[in-house]
Amino acid sequence: MLLISVLFMWNVTELSSVFRMFKKKHTLFDDRFTKTMCMAITMISSFVLALYIQLLLPANQTGLYLLPIVVGLFIGWKFGTIIKAPAILNGIYNGTMGGIMGMMLGAVLQNPALCNIPIESEAMIVSNMYSLAIFAACLHALISQFIRYSFRV
Amino acid sequence: MAKITILLILYVDVCIALGFYSYLRRVKKIIGFQLGMNISIVMGGMTALLSGILLIQNYPFHFTLITVITTLLGLTTGALFGLLFDYQTFVSGLTNGVIVGLMSPMIGTVIEMPSLFIWFVHAFFVLCLITIFVSIKRS
Incomplete structure (x- = not known):
């Protein structure tokens, strides 16, 4: 669990740095560029953060079980309000979709019998979870690197 | 027998994608950025979906890999x-491929009638290709 918390902090730091850069430079770009970049960063970051939250929350609780979707919706809303009306719909749609998908992947990784995946032993489940979480964090780093590179040129 | 059929279908899909790529390289001068973005999203997503379903049907014991x-x-x-096309189509095609690729092995494990579902997804793929061809001819 400590490893997943460290990955969570890393991705939140990266996401906030991208958001601050976006906020500072958004008058330089046209609407199409802003819409595309909002779509890309909203989709991948809400997916990855919802996956981590679903893995970090204890199983079988009822109070917080919609939290990953709410986090995805919040990310989409924040990125959508950078420019006006059509982008906020785009952001909310992509953020909620990413949140639902990340929650589903997290639930399957915690309990592989949901999907008929033939993994039985406890150690296999844990190593499976850690390897996919590290892979998702690397993908998030790659995509935010591409987006930060696109602000420079 | 079924495994050989699945591998043959995968090979045919790879050939279709490569042929479509070389066709697009020749005609990319007449395609605008709007159609280019849709082409990259559709092709990345469909490749990830087809390869995920076919590979997990063929080797069901290697989910993570x-x-x-x-x-x-x-x-x-x-x-x-x-x-x-340009940098924005690059970023959007890459992101869509990542999301669909993370999801598609899960779809492949839960389906009940595999052959029917595989033919349905291929019909969808061919329909997407026909739509793209018609749009290229009209542009």
């Missing part, structure tokens, strides 16, 4: 189709 392979495949396909 197949997820990694499918995601990298969708990422490279979306990026290659997007690099034909």
Whole structure:
């Protein structure tokens, strides 16, 4: 669990740095560029953060079980309000979709019998979870690197 | 027998994607950025979906490895189709390939009638290709 918390902090730091850069430079770009970049960063970051939250929350609780979707919706809303009306719909749609998908992947990784995946032993489940979480964090780093590179040129 | 059929279908899909890529390289001068973005999103997503379903049907005991392979495949396909046009189509094709590639092995494990579902997804793929061809001819 400590490893997943460290990955969570890393991705939140990266996401906030991208958001601050976006906020500072958004008058330089046209609407199409802003819409595309909002779509890309909203989709991948809400997916990855919802996956981590679903893995970090204890199983079988009822109070917080919609939290990953709410986090995805919040990310989409924040990125959508950078420019006006059509982008906020785009952001909310992509953020909620990413949140639902990340929650589903997290639930399957915690309990592989949901999907008929033939993994039985406890150690296999844990190593499976850690390897996919590290892979998702690397993908998030790659995509935010591409987006930060696109602000420079 | 069924495994050989699945491998043959996978080979035919790879050939279709490569042929479509070389066709697009020749006609990319007449395609605008709007159609280019849609082409890169559709091709990255469909490649990730087809390869995820076919590979998990063929090797059902390697879930993690197949997820990694499918995601990298969708990422490279979306990026290659997007690099034909400009930087924004590159980023959107790459992201869509990643998301669909992370999801598709899960779909492959839960389906109940595999052959029917595989033919349905291929009919969908051919329909997407026909739509793209018609749009290229009209532009």
